[in-house]
Amino acid sequence: MDKSDTTKKKILSNVEYARICQFINGFNGGLPMDCELEMVHRFFTDVDPLALSCILQFEIINKARGQHWRQEQRAKNLLKTYEDQCHLYSDNSLLIRMACVEAINPIALCRLLLQEKYDLKQRPQVSRLLKHPYLINDSLLAANVQQCLYSDNQEGSITDLRRRLVGEEYELKLKHLARKAGIHFYDEHDLRRMGYDKTPDIKMILPFLYKGFVVNWIESKANFGDPKSHKLNIQQQLYSYCNRFGPGIIIYWFGYHEETAQLPDNNIGITVLTDFPAREDLVFMQLTEPRAQETAQTLQ
Structure with missing residues (x-):
């Protein structure tokens, strides 16, 4: 893709x-x-x-x-x-x-x-x-x-049609990579049915850790993240995501200005990336205690 x-x-x-x-x-x-x-x-x-x-x-x-x-x-x-x-x-x-x-x-x-x-x-x-x-x-x-x-x-x-299709293509890519990584999530349609107005592209059912940072949502942007545009995205979207759901990730698939990831505005809980997080950097919550798993296996 x-x-x-x-x-x-x-x-x-x-x-x-x-x-x-x-x-x-x-x-x-x-x-x-x-x-x-x-x-x-x-x-x-x-x-x-x-x-x-x-x-x-x-x-x-x-x-x-x-x-x-x-x-x-x-x-x-x-x-x-x-x-x-x-x-x-x-x-x-x-x-x-x-x-x-x-x-x-x-x-x-x-x-x-x-x-x-x-x-x-x-x-x-x-x-x-x-x-x-x-x-x-x-x-x-x-x-x-x-x-x-x-x-x-x-x-x-x-041109408008092409940009809309590219945006949808990268949203599908995000969902595909999330499923491949074993992440369970709600998408925008799920969240709107639940009554939310401003929604990220995917919201985790269970948060995970990325390099020690909690991730509750991921937003996909099929464009370049210059500081001015990123600040606008924070004002219009990301601030409300952090306020409602907690920390999350925004992916600028086509890259970003080096200052974008370092802006103080990101301190509300925003991580800036150019691609989906590497699997080795993700830590998922274990729902079942290891001892309970061993007991279940013994009973079988």
């Missing part, structure tokens, strides 16, 4: 992480997927590709948030540029070319143009057209938007 190369780095130092972010923010050679390919195959070949993909996603989101107001102000000019040039290209690639020149995600550019062209004030209206381009009454624009859907690995319905 795990498609990453186990020999690649998953835990990154501050220097390594900063170098990757600097490369992403200085990249001007095309689309985000071009940036990802450059990092994976040329510049950071020793780092797990899935870690690089996640860091790219975080940096692009942060950049987009900082430039959103500026891009919205330029929407009218961007739409005029598109309408002036759209008939010059026969391969429906104008929006892709504009996205490269303007250093904007293709789907983000589509969103700006659709908002401006059709005077759409609500985000769900735009999202509907992005998800179903055939609803756009301008056939040439619809074809360009569809091309952007296929070419953007950061936004759009195809």
Whole structure:
């Protein structure tokens, strides 16, 4: 299930992480997927590709948030540029070319143009057209938007579906490895039937020890754990897990920043890992006393 190369780095130092972010923010050679390919195959070949993909996603989101107001102000000019040039290209690639020149995600550019062209004030209206381009009454624009859907690995319905499936894949991996290790647990569906609202991916029926630390639950994250994202996860999820169930583990399957595991925020009972705990590091509760077992065997 795990498609990453186990020999690649998953835990990154501050220097390594900063170098990757600097490369992403200085990249001007095309689309985000071009940036990802450059990092994976040329510049950071020793780092797990899935870690690089996640860091790219975080940096692009942060950049987009900082430039959103500026891009919205330029929407009218961007739409005029598109309408002036759209008939010059026969391969429906104008929006892709504009996205490269303007250093904007293709789907983000589509969103700006659709908002401006059709005077759409609500985000769900735009999202509907992005998800179903055939609803756009301008056939040439619809074809360009569809091309952007296929070419953007950061936004759009195809990318959202892929990320959701990857998240579900790693939740299944967590459950498979837990059963293989002999752990008995409740999953999210079990806990919700029991009346819990915020639930970890698995909650142990009986706690176990990991390197001397008690573990009551494990949360699966199919992404990279940078300090900022980890602190947000603590605020939104992990704090309530610790408060309700006790200490537990969060697994960032694609790696994490070295400072993430050392944050004082983890002192409430959070252990940060990049993989399922090794079997030799686990200690399980013995429900039956050895003397009682011997007695039972004698009676048989």
